[in-house]
Every structure is written in C-alpha cells, then in structure tokens.
Amino acid sequence: MNKKPNRLFYRQILTGKTVLMSFLVAATFASCSKNNEDIASEAQSSAFNSDHLKKGKLGGQDIIYERKNGLNFFEGDMVLSDKQLSEGNEVKKGGASYSRWPGGKIYYTIASNMGSINVNKINSAISEYNGKTNTQWIYRTNQSNYVEFIFGSSSGSDGWAHIGYQGGKQTVSLDQYISVGSVIHEMGHTVGLYHEHTRKDRDQYVKILWNNIQSGQSYNFNIYSSGTDIGPFNINSVMMYWPTSYSKNGQPTITRADNSSFTYNRTGFTTGDINTINAMYP
Secondary structure (H helix, E strand, O other): OOOOOOOOOOOEEEEEHHHHHOOHHHHHOOOOOHHHHHHHHHHHHHHHOOOEEEEEEOOOOEEEEEEEOOOOEOOOOOOOOOOHHOOOOOOOOHHHHOOOOOEEEEEEEEOOOOOHHHHHHHHHHEEEEEEOOOOOEOOOOOOOOOOEEOOOOOOOEEEEOOOOOHHHHHEEEOOOOOOOHHHHHHHHHOEEEEEEEHHHOEEEEEOOOOHOOOOOHHHHOOOOOOOOOOOOOOOOOOOOOHHHHHHHHHHHHHEEEEOOOOOOOOOOOOOHHHHHHHHHHH
C-alpha cells in the first residue's frame, strides 16, 4: 500500500518479522493531563463511527478491520480471508506466519490489462525477491495455489495484497502509478510480512502521534502482538508506514521515539528485510 499523507494511507511485521520480521502539533500539548495511552484509547473509541469497521480476531488477538467491496482489509492494505478470521480464536504462533508458502515457492500470473509499465515494475520486484531472498516467484503454468497481479486504479499509486499463503487463487492489486518499492511492499504481505510499526517493541523506537491521525483510522496503528518479531526493529524497512500515514492535518503520525523525523524507504529491501524473509523461509 502506498497511501500518502493527504489520502489514506498503510506495518511491517513480517508475518515472521513480527516474522513478522506498512504526525506532533500544538494541540498535543493542550491536554497535558492526558498521557499517550489515554489519547490512544479515545482515538480507538472513535473508530466505530463507521459501520464498515468490524471487530474480529487474528491469531487469538482482537483486531479491527474494514469490510469493503466484499474483502477484509487489515491495516489498510492487507486482505484477510474469511477463513483466517473464522480461525482467529485459535492462537497460532506468528499470526499469519503459520501459512507460509510451501517450499518458499510462489506461483503467479499477471492480469492481461495490467499494462507494460506495471508489468516491468512487477518483473523488477520479482528479480529482487528471487535474487536476494529464499523465496522464489515462478510464473504459473497449471498450479492451483497462486497469486494473480491485478490492475487497481488508473489514477492511483496504491496497492493491496492478501496476507500470507491462503491456498487457491489470491491477489496483489496495483494502481497505475505505484512505485517498484511499493510493489515489493505488497509482495511482502503475500509472503507473510506485516507492517514494521506494529511490532511489540515499537514504542522503544517510534512514537505514535494519535492527535494527528484521521478520525476512525487509529486502529491502523495498534500493536499486533500475536506474531513473532525477528531481528531488531527496522525503521528503514520497506514495510514501514509513512511518517504521515493517515494524517488529518499534514503533520506526522509517526516520529522516532525522541520526536525526530525519519525518511520512509520505498526503494527496496534493507538487509533486515532480507534477513527476516530468509528466517521465515530457511
């Protein structure tokens, strides 16, 4: 997903990095009697103003997701199957990481209306995975379990993907103007990676500025604790949210823990990303 500041947005928690290995203004100081947890709680309570938001369980953990166009969107750009949610009461170590692609082989096809520019981006992203990780993306012949890259919006720059191996046909959706780095991000969800900012240890490294988050979107910043974090927190991960993801005012929604800014990465894998994927797929 490539949701930028003034649109919606996008966690790397690699379904292994956590495997799963994805905004501070004056108003923040107006309620100095409230701590960050109070603000977060108030932000969460406002989320259900919209009837398309649903409560469910994933890996035994309570989550909030969005039901839209018949799909279950988690943290903006990850699609959960009805089966994953129906099995959500069962605690599965590593969350979606329990459903990794057998042998690390991911068969794929590309929709005929994708267009040559995005086909080239897909090929570049696949070369990154095949050349740097233990996963192998292989063009489908007659395999029944596979991924189809489909065309999303002709004017957008976002994407979404089913999370982890689900069996049968699953999807990666790509808009016309999506970057190669964001294609890599969406494919990361396919192999089982979540967003980095939802790792269990994230509060040691980043600060969530709840007052700057769009109304009803704060659930996208919840910690996903059902997974298994691999390696150190990686603020430069290709699976990290933007600093202004879901911002309502153009101000940061995420900073470093010391209040300093960071620059998001949508150029490609970091060493930490590669190590996490390879830990998931030894």
